[in-house]
Amino acid sequence: MARYFQFDKYGTNVRTEVLAGITTFFAMAYILLVNPDMLSKTGMDFGAVFVATAVASALGTLLMGIIANYPLALAPGMGLNAYFTFTICLGMKIPWQTALGAVFISGVVFLLLTVTKVREMIINSIPPSLKFAVSAGIGLFVSFIGLKESGIVVANPATFVGLSPKLASDPMILLTLFGLIVTIILMVRNVKGAIFIGMMSTAIVGIITNQVKVPTSFFSLPPSIEPTFLKMDIAAAMDVGIFTIIFAFLFVDLFDNAGTLVGVANQAGFLKDNKLPRAGRALTTDSIAAMAGASLGTSTVTSYIESSAGVATGGRTGFTSVVTAFCFLASLFFFPIVKVLASVPAITAPALIIVGVLMASSLKDINWKELSESIPAFFTIIMMPLTFSIATGIALGFVLYPITKLVSGEGKKVHWIMYVLAVVFVVRFIYLNE
Numbered sequence: 229m230a231r232y233f234q235f236d237k238y239g240t241n242v243r244t245e246v247l248a249g250i251t252t253f254f255a256m257a258y259i260l261l262v263n264p265d266m267l268s269k270t271g272m273d274f275g276a277v278f279v280a281t282a283v284a285s286a287l288g289t290l291l292m293g294i295i296a297n298y299p300l301a302l303a304p305g306m307g308l309n310a311y312f313t314f315t316i317c318l319g320m321k322i323p324w325q326t327a328l329g330a331v332f333i334s335g336v337v338f339l340l341l342t343v344t345k346v347r348e349m350i351i352n353s354i355p356p357s358l359k360f361a362v363s364a365g366i367g368l369f370v371s372f373i374g375l376k377e378s379g380i381v382v383a384n385p386a387t388f389v390g391l392s393p394k395l396a397s398d399p400m401i402l403l404t405l406f407g408l409i410v411t412i413i414l415m416v417r418n419v420k421g422a423i424f425i426g427m428m429s430t431a432i433v434g435i436i437t438n439q440v441k442v443p444t445s446f447f448s449l450p451p452s453i454e455p456t457f458l459k460m461d462i463a464a465a466m467d468v469g470i471f472t473i474i475f476a477f478l479f480v481d482l483f484d485n486a487g488t489l490v491g492v493a494n495q496a497g498f499l500k501d502n503k504l505p506r507a508g509r510a511l512t513t514d515s516i517a518a519m520a521g522a523s524l525g526t527s528t529v530t531s532y533i534e535s536s537a538g539v540a541t542g543g544r545t546g547f548t549s550v551v552t553a554f555c556f557l558a559s560l561f562f563f564p565i566v567k568v569l570a571s572v573p574a575i576t577a578p579a580l581i582i583v584g585v586l587m588a589s590s591l592k593d594i595n596w597k598e599l600s601e602s603i604p605a606f607f608t609i610i611m612m613p614l615t616f617s618i619a620t621g622i623a624l625g626f627v628l629y630p631i632t633k634l635v636s637g638e639g640k641k642v643h644w645i646m647y648v649l650a651v652v653f654v655v656r657f658i659y660l661n662e
Contacts, residue, residue, distance in 0.1 A: 229547070233297060238544035245299075248543025249551025252301050254421035255537035258579045259285070259303045260559055261427065265570040266309050267527065270317035270324040275451030278566055280524035283453070286556035288517025288529045293549030296509040298498075299538055301552045302517050305530040306583045307366035308477065310373050311618040312527040316473055319616060327473070328456075328522045329465030334477035335518030335528070342511045353643035358625050360590040361605035365612035365621045371584025372613040378404040378577035399439050403574035406433055411578045420537045423579050430575050440575070443568045450560040456525020476619040481518060481530050533586070600636040604628040623653040 235241055264277040281304055288302030316327045340346075375381040379401050384390035395401055411426030419425065434440030465474070498505065514531060521529035538548050559566075569575050591609075596602045608625030612618050630650045633642045 233545040233547045235545065235547075240542060240544045242547070244542040245545060245547040246551050248299060248538035248541040248548040250555060251420050251541045252299070252535050252538030252543070252548065252552045253555035254424050255534040256301060256303055256532050257421075257424045257555075257559070258427055258576075259306070259532075260556075261566055261570040262306070262576050262579055263304045263309050263526065264566070265576055266313050267324070269313050270327070272324050272525065273451075273455035274567065274570070275563065276453045276456040276525055278563060279450050279453040279560060280456055280521065280526040282450075282556050282560050284517065284521035284524050284526050284529050286553040287520050288513065289549045289556065290553035291513045291516060292510065292531075293546030293553065295513050295546075296506050297546035298506070298510055299543035299545060299548035300510065300535045301532050301538070301549055302514065302529050303532055303556075304521060304526045305481065305528050305532075306580070307370050307587065307618065308481065308530070309527040310366075310370055311476060314373065315617045315619060320473075322473075323461065323464070325459050325461040326464040327527075328460035328525065329462040330473045331477055331528050332460050332462055332519055332522035333465055334474050334481065335515050335522060337474070337478055338481060338518060339512065339515035342508060342515055349645075353645040355601070355629060355642075355646075357594050357601040357605045358608060358629060360593045361608040361625055362618075362622060363590040364588045364594075365609040366618055367584040367587025367590075368609060369584070369612040369616075369618060369621075370587065371581045374577040374580030374584065377573045377580070379573070380404060380577075399437065400572075400574045403430060403434050403437070403439050403572075404577050406430060407574060407578040408581060411582050415582060420541070423582055426578055426582075427569070427575050430578065431569050431572070434572060434574065440572050441568055443564045445564045447561050448564050451563055453524065458523055459525060460522050473619060476622055477528055481514070481528050600632040600638060603632050626650055627653050 230236070230242070233245075235245075260278065260281055263281045264274050267277045268274040285301070285303040289300075292298055292300050292302060312324075312327055312331070316322050316330070317324050372381070379392050379398060380395065381389055382392045392398065392401060407426055407430030410429050411422055414422035414425055431440055435442055510531075514529075517529040521527070538552070594602060594605045604625045607628055608621045610621075611624050612621035615621070626646065627650045630639070630642050630647050633639050
């Protein structure tokens with residue numbers, strides 16, 4: 229085992245790798261509550277999605293460790309699950325089976341792009357400002373969902389949205405604020421697993437104040453995955469009308485995974501001449517995990533930046549990921565606890581809000597002084613939460629970027645792929661308005 233994972237080469241040992249794997253798991257364990265809670269709003273079975281989340285995360289993480297030998301964990305991506313739920317299923321009234329089909333297709337396309345190395349060409353064609361804008365926009369979108377679901381932000385007939393008039397009196401809102409403050413304190417203090425600890429602290433306070441029910445049991449056999457297993461409707465997803473949906477899944481996963489992979493690898497000291505060894509294996513693993521997740525019954529599975537917590541603890545090889553994968557499998561037997569906690573918005577909302585903060589950090593990397601860059605980026609960011617659609621934000625940004633560059637005299641600097649995508653999205657907007 230030590231020889232396979234090259235412990236000597238990376239200066240690590242079993243004890244360090246096990247501790248790092250457990251640390252990574254607790255840093256991202258919140259997804260076991262948040263993802264089933266979110267996807268179940270589409271009509272999907274909560275228990276089945278919980279199992280799909282745990283198994284898909286375990287499978288993707290295990291493959292990452294064994295095939296790519298990286299201490300990188302995977303799970304259904306935040307933002308993509310919100311897009312799946314609120315934009316596709318609830319907003320566009322598309323059945324969740326069809327949405328799963330779109331996730332599966334995006335995984336297949338991602339795999340083909342990786343194998344044929346077209347992925348590199350696409351990544352190089354997208355301007356950095358739009359990459360950063362998509363991440364920040366999704367962050368605002370996810371935070372808005374957390375604020376909305378918790379009741380902190382409500383509809384207002386005069387201003388569309390506003391603060392709840394019950395901000396200081398509603399027990400659930402107060403519990404959410406408590407959880408948010410605790411999580412913020414832990415995050416600022418650089419406590420590993422801050423989001424998960426914040427959720428558990430909120431649950432304990434909720435139980436003490438009778439706002440959260442005490443689970444009738446703590447352990448049980450996993451619920452059946454049958455309600456979602458192999459239920460993706462690939463034929464329906466092939467409809468040209470949902471090209472935007474497939475593209476959004478593909479685009480976000482493409483850059484989210486690449487950014488996470490490079491970030492964690494840089495932290496661990498893996499980059500050589502600004503290149504990542506075994507990058508093809510890592511990206512292939514990610515695409516396989518996305519297809520497996522759709523088959524099991526969950527939204528796009530992708531790499532998690534929370535893996536950096538395990539790296540900070542000393543994890544340097546794929547054995548860290550193997551340990552994290554087994555932790556996900558063990559979590560299957562804690563379903564009674566997850567079911568109770570996920571039913572309380574005050575417990576899951578702070579996690580959504582804080583994840584949004586982390587994703588919005590890419591705002592600093594946008595060149596705001598160059599209007600031909602900042603205007604498309606701004607519309608990409610602002611339109612995601614305002615239209616409640618990640619795809620709409622991406623589409624507007626891709627349409628505006630070539631236009632601003634053409635009128636600024638820099639049209640030749642724009643890759644031809646951007647012009648093609650701009651035309652495709654304009655046609656898509658016309659199609660939607662018919």
